[in-house]
Amino acid sequence: MVDSALTANVRRELSKLQADLDALQTDNLRGQLERLNDQLSNMPTPASQFATHAVGGSMGDMQSTRPKEMSAEVVDSNPYSRLMALQRMGIVKDYQRIRDKTIAVVGVGGVGSVAAEMLTRCGIGRLLLYDYDKVELANMNRLFFRPEQAGMTKTEAAAQTLAGINPDVAIESYTMNITTLQGFDAFKASVTNADGASRVDLILSCVDNYEARMTINQVCLELEQTWMESGVSEDAVSGHIQVVIPGETACFACVPPLVVASGIDERTLKREGVCAASLPTTMGIIAGLLVQNTLKFLLDFGQVTRYLGYSSLTDFFPTMDIKPNPGCSNPLCPKLQAAYQQQYNSEEALAARSAAATAAAGAEAEAATHEDNDWGIEVVSDAGPAASPGAGSAGQQGGLAAGLQYSFPVASMDPYDLKKDAVEDSTADVDDLMSQLQALNTQS
Amino acid sequence: MAEGWDSGTKETVRKIPLLTVNAGPRDKDQWTKRLKEELQALIKYIQINKSTDSDWFTITSNKDGTHWSGKCWYIHELIKYEFDFEFDIPATYPTTAPEIKIPSLDGKTAKMYRGGAICLTVHFKPLWAKNSPHFGVGHAMCLGLAPWMAAEIPHLVDSGVISSAS
Secondary structure: OHHHHOOOOHHHHHHHHHHHHHHOOHHHHHHHHHHHHHHHHHOOOOHHHOEEEOOOOOOOOOOOOOOOOOOOOOOOOOOOHHHHHHHHOOOOOOHHHHHHOEEEEEOOOOOHHHHHHHHHHOOOOEEEEEEOOEOOHHHOOOOOOOHHHOOOEHHHHHHHHHHHHOOOOEEEEEEOOOOOHHHHHHHHHHOEOOOOOEOOOEEEEOOOOHHHHHHHHHHHHHHOOOEEEEEEOOOOOEEEEEEEOOOOOOOOOOOOOOOOOOOOOHHHOOOOOOOOOOOHHHHHHHHHHHHHHHHHHHHOOOOOOOEEEEEOOOOEOOEOOOOOOOOOOOOHHHHHHHHHHHHHOOHHHHHHHHHHHHHHHHHHHHHOOOOOOOOOOOOOOOOOOOOOOOOOOOOOOOOOOOOOOOOOOOOOOOHHHHHHHEOOOOOOOHHHHHHHHHHHHHOO | OOOOOOHHHHHHHHHOOEOOOOOOOOOHHHHHHHHHHHHHHHHHHHHHHHHOOOOOEEEEEOOOOOEEEEEEEEEEOOEEEEEEEEEEOOOOOOOOOOOOEOHHHOOOOOOEEOOOEEOOOOOOHHHHHHHOOOOOHHHHHHHHHHHHHHHHHHHHHHOOOOOOOO
16 A cells, blocks of 8 residues: 555645645654653553552553554654554554453463563453563573572562553563462462353463473363463473363363383483473564464464474474373363353354354355366365364274284372272371371371 | 382382372362372381381471471481471372472572472482372372482582581
8 A cells, every 4th residue: 555655746745745634633652652652651661550560569550541542653753663563464453452452471481471571562451461570580591581580479579561562561460379279269369260160262381391381281171261381391302282171272281291111220210301491483483373263262263283293303393182081180171071062053153163064165155166076176175173082091992993002101000009008097096197207207 | 100210219118008098188188188198108118128227217297287397317428417308299289299398408409499499300209190099198208209309419518518417
């Protein structure tokens, strides 16, 4: 559009523009200028004004600043012009919806901080940030944090920077460890509204350990909240993102990491586990993949990936669907799976899907122009049968082709073996046992 | 069981009773049953240690069984090194293992996370994951803390980071 305006008659167009500008009401312009000035003077204000600190702070202090309109005007001073252009380009239908979205970013490290910055620059409505750690100089090989922020909590430092970048975003920072009993409850409460339902649109897991992922998984199963998991390998050269929709996709407990402890000499305990490698590149790429998928999920465009891996050494990007495990060790998951299947097979859902298929077939029929088909060529779907329940951990081997075997050990023990090696029945109660234990401590 | 474990540890861990109740502290009713099993298994384990003259820790918990603490010691070249340890039962227990802390060694070794949590990632977490929910606090002591001390204390002594103060 801009190009077409700048054709042969540029000069004439420009003078016409000048005339238009002169005709514009100066009051209007002054008002705009004042607003911009206000915005500008707000920018360097300390983050604490924008961030609600859950620890020792009031959570009720929900900033009343409701999203102001995102301007689509193409001027240098409009921070949203390039984002709103997504609409003109036909990528996104209504970009402004992003102002109504709330995202929780759990773990403000190499991936989480960058993801939070991307969301902030995209004009997300509300950001909840979780971390218990402090900024250190050892973090400086990654993006986002600056050396002068060393010693601050990551949430505080991030809230400060993010509020400076885009004061339109409401930021809540939570300095807490979510894996402890109290942390779990506080985390769950912080993403729950007064009705007991989730108040966030999506939770992004940017944590670096199994315990925190299992905690997020548990909270999201309990709230039936969709979340996205992300991870970068300890050797810093690969990573992945994964979408978890409780009941519909595998939850994080459905497919446990394949851990095989073998050949470990206890005298050669590895130190790498403590001091993992990291690269700003891999972390930035994973954060980019994560937020791209988040935008597609929030604003309904493109295809939201269920799993996307990244192996940088071979430039390999595998994608896959991970089906839920009917034998999932988390008791909530199979219940949600059953509910999802019931919904999926309900009459309304079947009718909706068949209507969609008819519409798609209609569109296809219109597109097909071949009158004859001597060779009987036809297009077949490459999608497998929907939601065939895979073999659970129990009763393994059934349904596996010859020559294949499961790597993960059978989860449940043989009841007879367990009975033989388990604690014996005891009539003593907890108090009795505690005093027995105490007695052992004092006797030599 | 992993091939690399010494036969003594293997032998002992087989004798620690397995747990059957799959419940964490958030399951109010079931947790009491689980806690009973935890205590029974621990008592058995300590009795085994005492009977083989290899007692190496004391332990108690708060009333809810959610916070545990005690003393553990390690003998290196005939000198006894003793430490206070503690840990909380995580919200997602027993799917995830407890993080055992020795606060007095915080910052003194690379095999430790901030706050004094010993590194269990490589040698213990995989075993826990495979055996959940049948492993309990006693197993965490036997397969988590004991091998960590066996590997780390001699190293800390030899490099002069700790000395026999007592």
